[in-house]
Amino acid sequence: MSDSIRAVPAVGKAPPFDTARIERAVREILEAIGEDPDRDGLRYTPRRIAEMYEEIFSGLREDPRQHVTTTFEADHDEMVIVRDIPMYSACEHHLLPWVGRAHVAYIPNDDGRIKTATAKGPVSAAARSGDILAARLMMEAGIKPGAGATR
Numbered sequence: 001m002s003d004s005i006r007a008v009p010a011v012g013k014a015p016p017f018d019t020a021r022i023e024r025a026v027r028e029i030l031e032a033i034g035e036d037p038d039r040d041g042l043r044y045t046p047r048r049i050a051e052m053y054e055e056i057f058s059g060l061r062e063d064p065r066q067h068v069t070t071t072f073e074a075d076h077d078e079m080v081i082v083r084d085i086p087m088y089s090a091c092e093h094h095l096l097p098w099v100g101r102a103h104v105a106y107i108p109n110d111d112g113r114i115k116t117a118t119a120k121g122p123v124s125a126a127a128r129s130g131d132i133l134a135a136r137l138m139m140e141a142g143i144k145p146g147a148g149a150t151r
Contacts, residue, residue, distance in 0.1 A: 017061070022050040056090055056097070059135025081105040087130060092137035102130050 023046035030037040030045065037046065085102040 017054050017057075019047075019050045019054065022053055023047055026050065056088070057135060057137070059132040062132045062135075079105055079107045085130065087134050089134040090137055095137070104130070 026046040026049045027037045030042060035042060037043070081103065082105075083101070083103045085104060087100045087102045088097065089100075090097050
C-alpha cells in the first residue's frame with residue numbers, strides 16, 4: 001500500500017490507547033450536556049464508550065500492509081472482482097459510525113503471481129487490510145480506489 005495513506009503507524013510508534021483519558025472525557029461530555037454521569041443508567045457509560053472506541057479505532061495501531069506480504073501462483077490472468085464486502089468506520093467530522101460496502105478487484109502480476117498474506121487468497125488479505133483502514137476516523141470517501149495497490 002502507498003505510504004501516503006495517513007495514520008499508518010510506524011512499527012512500534014503507535015501511541016498506546018488511553019482508556020482512562022477517554023473515560024474522563026466521556027464523563028465530562030455527560031456533565032457538559034447536563035447529565036449526571038453517576039446515575040444508574042450512565043454509571044458505566046464512560047467505560048463502555050472507551051472499550052467501544054478501542055475496538056472501532058484499533059486500525060490506528062495496526063499496519064494494513066502486513067496482510068499483503070507473500071505471493072502464490074495464479075492459474076489465470078483475468079481480473080477477479082469481489083463485491084459488497086461489509087465495511088464499518090467512523091466519521092472524522094462527527095465521530096458517528098457509518099456503514100458501507102467495499103469492492104475489491106485484482107489481477108495477477110505479469111509473472112502470473114498474486115501477492116497476498118494468507119492461504120485464503122488475495123481477497124481475504126485485501127478485505128482484512130480494508131478492515132484495518134476502516135478502523136480509523138475517516139470520511140466515507142476516505143478509502144479511495146487504488147488504496148490497496150501493491151503492484
